[in-house]
Amino acid sequence: MKIARSCSALLFALVASVSLLPGVASAQTKIKMVLNWKYEGAQAWFFYAQDKGYFKAEGLDVQIDQGEGSAASIPKVASGAYNAGFGDINALIDLAAKQPAVAPVGVYMIYNVTPFVVAVKSGSPIKTLKDLEGKNIGGPANDAALKLFPLVAKAAKVDASKVSITNMAANLREPMLMRDQVDGAFGYALTVEFAAKAIGMNPDKDLRFINYADYGIDSYSNAVFFSQSFIKENPKAVQGFLRALNRAITEVVANPDAGMDSVMKREPLLKRDIEKEKLIATFKTQMSHPEIAKIGFGDVDEERLKRNIAAVVELGNLSRPPAPVEVFNRSFLPPRAERATAF
Incomplete structure (x- = not known):
């Protein structure tokens, strides 16, 4: 009995010592x-x-x-x-x-690395952020690129009040862009690119990205x-x-x-x-x-x-x-x- 108690005490001390390493x-x-x-x-x-x-x-x-x-x-x-x-x-x-x-x-x-972009279809007349004025751009409400848009708009001298924003579920962003339900979409470049691939698009041919980093946003x-x-x-x-x-x-x-x-x-x-x-x-x-x-x-x-x-x-x-x-x-x-x- 004494031996068993001694072993138990030794085991307890060992566990305690390890937890304090x-x-x-x-x-x-x-x-x-x-x-x-x-x-x-x-x-x-x-x-x-x-x-x-x-x-x-x-x-x-x-x-x-x-x-x-x-x-x-x-x-x-x-x-x-x-x-x-x-x-x-x-x-x-x-x-x-x-x-x-x-x-x-x-x-x-x-x-x-700053990943934020506005994605547009490759044939879109939108070439720069300034071209977003008068257009309808979509993005999920919690999208970081959307939340940072007022900042990059200011840097690019874009009147953000002239850009219409459409919120959608994230899984609808690329389909809505493909069907021309929005003129462009906010997002992470890779997120948009690979979501587009998942629905059968070829992002290298079908999409073009306007990068926030090109406008001095180094976040x-x-x-x-x-x-x-x-x-x-x-x-x-x-x-x-x-x-x-x-x-x-x-x-x-x-x-x-x-x-x-x-x-x-x-x-x-x-x-x-x-x-x-x-x-x-x-x-x-x-x-x-x-x-x-x-x-x-x-x-x-x-x-x-x-x-x-x-x-x-x-x-x-x-x-x-x-x-x-x-x-x-x-x-x-x-x-x-x-x-x-x-x-």
Whole structure:
């Protein structure tokens, strides 16, 4: 009996000591995460990290739910419905300016290249943003490109009041454009391109993109963020989540098929070849800003972030510009040597 009690005490002490190891989250810390959109190829690293046990190895029990738009995930985390999310940093900046006490905080930047466009049919007379005046342009209500349109319109000297806006469900954007029910559509370039492919269009021949970046809009896009309360109460869990995700991103970039295996487990009705192509295009175009050679993937350039904040504040006529640290906290990032310099 004494021997049994001694073994039990030894086992308890061993478990307790492991749970206190530096860098390891408490056993099975639960994280509810909401994505930017429905399950798709460009989210492969989240599912891969889950399937490979990388989250579990960090003591995390991660639930990953589908989203309803890059801007929509921010209020879901702010409300407490989720601990973490993946979505548009510009919408996060807006909320941080208006409600600093509840706004989530970015911790890992993924889409570091400006992806926002207006898509038009290749034969459209619309060549520049100025040509949008008098036209009807469509986009989902939560689309980040639509929300940023007043800012790029000002830069392009476009009278935004002369542009009619039609809201639609995201899955109707490309069909409505194809049927000329709208003259153009707001969106992420890759999202529009691959959604068009999924309905039988040839985006290289059928579409043309007017890029916000050509008008001086150099904003960040989608980042991983956590609620302030979760960060305060579970800093090791945030750190562990980013270690697992960072490892998964590196491995999926090296082996996209492995990432796609995880995607298809969640949504077997997806067209694997199209989603794989979208995944590869995502890390080649939306995750390839030259700054990562200096700061490493996952981080942000402080001066660029300040310009991004200033632009959003101007766009929304906001009275309070949030400080960069309210928008992005780099202290949870893996060491610089572990974060890619290029993909």
